[in-house]
Amino acid sequence: MIAAVDFTHVSRQFGSGAAAVRAVDDVSLAIAEGEFFAMLGPSGSGKTTCLRLISGFESPNEGTIRIFGQDMGAVPPNRRHVNTVFQDYALFPHMTVRDNVAYGLMVRGMDRRTRLARAEEMLALVHLPEFGGRKPGQLSGGQRQRVALARALVNEPRVLLLDEPLGALDLKLREAMQDELKSLQKRLGITFVFVTHDQGEALSMADRVAVFSRGKIVQTGSPAEVYERPATRFVADFVGSSNVLSPEQSARLGGPARWTSLRPEAIRLAGEGTPGTVTALRYLGAGTRVAVALEAGLDLGVLLPAGAPVPAPGEAVRLTWERSAMHAMEGEE
């Protein structure tokens, strides 16, 4: 089966000589058709550049990018079957919402009546049926986001790119939009590729996640794989802030003599086990995060579920966990 998006040893470099920065460094990846794919990483990790390489606003210095098998080397953005939802939405302020949504059809020469009818259909799809006559300036952030989505979808792209799609929305709206994007993607069957620095967003929406660091993909896998079996210390720390143990520390705590990840929620307070002292508490609502200094000169984060008794700072506690929760990671990074 042909991948929807395929990167083969793609590099993108900015600047030249000593000041050169490899924003994307020898990345190979394949995104399957109909997949909801997340590119996750901190700012400057190359994820956005990868997205722009797919949309065509950047060209690779090395490597090839294929979309449904077709080499994109000489194909400009306006001739790719790919549409983007921009981070700042980039709605045209001088046009009505309806004209914004119909823009892609207008530049293709579709007659006014047909394209405006199509625009109305798309607005209904994103639950904004009565907003066609307004200007983008009269909409809220969440509504603009939906208009941007409708405008990108009206062209019936084979791949939809979303750049930090929920970044500008408040928490409540973000959660609602997560569910909505997910169900929209299921319904339309289009390949969605989205970029985010929010691991929660990536884990909850995506079928598959690629974790970026310094221009490279450090791990690709399902959200569960990435979360439960992080490949590197970077992934363990970036995705859900794990306790990362050095080989010696791990061995002392009864684990393998390797770099090891131990998730805070896998640790329990018990009557017996490794002794330590509570140094700090952070109340999270759905639980409490407790920092415990072990006698071994090591801090462990422990996530207590809501309702569990919470120790006081300074209190001596004992920690216990399943040995299988200690996940050994490959490599040194």
Add this chain to the structure above:
Amino acid sequence: MSAALEPAHPPRGPGDRLTGLFWRRPWVLLALLLAPPLLWLGVVYVGSLVALLWQSFYSIDEFSGMVVPELTLKTYAELLRPSNADVILRTATMAAAVTLASAVLAFPIAYYAARYAKGRWKAAFYLGVMLPLWSSYLVKVYAWKLILAKEGIVTWAFEGLGAGNLLNAVLAIPVIGGNSLSTSYMGTFLVFLYVWLPFMILPMQASLERVPATMLEASSDLGARPGQTFRHVILPLAMPGVIAGSIFTFSLTLGDYIIPQIVGSSRLFIGQAVYTLQGTAGNIPLAAAFAVVPILIMLVYLAVARRLGAFDAL
């Protein structure tokens, strides 16, 4: 119980007391700040304009040459006499031509400066555009008279390139041609274009600068060719700047009386008509009526621009 808290520090002199007053009564500060500019704008600026408008409704006694201070539309009727209407038409046509040409010439410059120029090049751009504004207007106009004269460098260059006939052919065009560039409408047009061009470039550049790059990417992403992006996105978003620039070039050309005096045919422009009427002829009412014309033209122009949606992107 503790004693009432003392202020952190007692007032330290009149400055502190004044600050206290401003804090308690914010309108005092507002009034103090606004009074001088409002006085200037309301009395000196708008007031004199109203006085001017008022006088255009006076008329002149044809026998005594004295101004009759009674309100009448007689002077405006005089404005429509063929010789006067010609002046108006000539000036308006020139202003329109200058505006159009400066818009076409300014756009690529402004676009380059807004989109591509960075750091040092941007500084060079501002310097290049503003430098001509810093030197004397009269010096520039007289310099242009020499450049465009029959013995000037333009003629010399055309002949040197073996294109002297081309220049003569251009000068032979009726109405806009003439004996030499410096005595033709074309010369007047060129000097106007030169002198007012910065006033078109700067607002245009400012409005282009405000168009986010993602807007252009979005257009291309949705399938637009570069030409379509220009027509449907860049141009409408730059329109407020173009209109602002054209207000400058248009109204400055409408009101100028020095350039057509120095460079061009001896036919009158509105500014010159006002100048002669209020001076030697002593016909203040007609001069005032002439002065009203550019104001009316500008109002009509702005109304039309608004109608066409030029301010939709504001």
